[in-house]
Amino acid sequence: MTVVVVTDSTAGLSDDLVAELGVEVVPLHVLVGDREIREGVDPVEIDYAADSVTTSAASPGELREAYERALTHSDGDGVVAVHLSRMLSATWESGRQAVRDMGAEDRVRLVDSLGAGLATGLPVLAAARRARAGETLDAVYECAVAAAARARTFILVNRTEQLRKGGRLSSAAAFFGSELVTKPLLHLVEGKLELREKVRTRSRAYAKLVAAAVEAAGRDGAALGIQHLGAADAAQTIAEQLREQLPELSELHVAEFGPTLGVHLGVGALGVAVLPGGCS
Structure with a gap:
């Protein structure tokens, strides 16, 4: 076997x-x-x-x-x-x-x-x-x-309150000020969820998410995974932009976050997972 x-x-x-x-x-x-x-x-x-x-x-x-x-x-x-x-x-x-x-x-x-x-x-x-x-x-x-x-993860959420309550987000979040006027862009660092930067508008946040994924992917045929919770249109738009900017991608998967992650990320969350070099 x-x-x-x-x-x-x-x-x-x-x-x-x-x-x-x-x-x-x-x-x-x-x-x-x-x-x-x-x-x-x-x-x-x-x-x-x-x-x-x-x-x-x-x-x-x-x-x-x-x-x-x-x-x-x-x-x-x-x-x-x-x-x-x-x-x-x-x-x-x-x-x-x-x-x-x-x-x-x-x-x-x-x-x-x-x-x-x-x-x-x-x-x-x-x-x-x-x-x-x-x-x-x-x-x-x-x-x-x-x-x-090798894998890298970038996540855009509407609010970090649920992540903080569940203990999934670093206390560094306190330094990012009010979330009412920002869109928190997160990333995983050594298995811990950290705030990467704050972005003022949704369109700018999407651009930052794409840029981070492109930088992490490199040019060696990376595999990508895009996930969302109640944001299918945005996920497809991100997928199209990534395919355009990374024509050498080996594969790209689009899926919805399951309920276990969705409870902590909240509706509207978008994430991009990047595996440089691909899955082969």
Whole structure:
């Protein structure tokens, strides 16, 4: 068989890609009142502005089940699990506990993607393609680690209040003044979400987002992922601009943020994940 890659539901990959590459996806959870919703599994209707809506990581038990299932499917070749940044979620730590409980440190390798959304998904694609090509556990793991280190993420949100409340944004946000007259442009730095700069108008913010992605992509056939929450038209516009400015792109994916990330980012959020050199 081949090495199997596992990720979590924040990775933003389409069902077709997941099925094609045999990726195992573990759902994270959204808590709406007294209801617990498994992302990507249960029907969901969420008021993203409600204070009562929260999220929770996958549990060690859930991850252990997924890892054991993946190990069986790999026929002993091993598992590489690529999860969203440990600075943003307890999922990676739950994964580490699951591997310890299994006594499977030599067969299940954990990777902190240092990102979220398609910044996790693109390294997953890179690793899963290596696995499908028949490469060893060590080679697939090293590919995922290298891709995670190269990836860059830029996110435009309307407000940072939800991120601050959830502890996902650096306290440096306090130095950026009122958000009523600015559009916060964020980026991920070593797995932590930081404010990159403040922009006065939405059109200027979009231009800054595109410029940051173009600079990060370089000219070596980067892979890009664009995500949004309730901003499909803007996401398509950004995609068109990036295709025009980066004709050598190896691939570009457009998807909506899932509810786990959407709860923290808010409606209107736009993000661009960049993997220089691509996912091959």
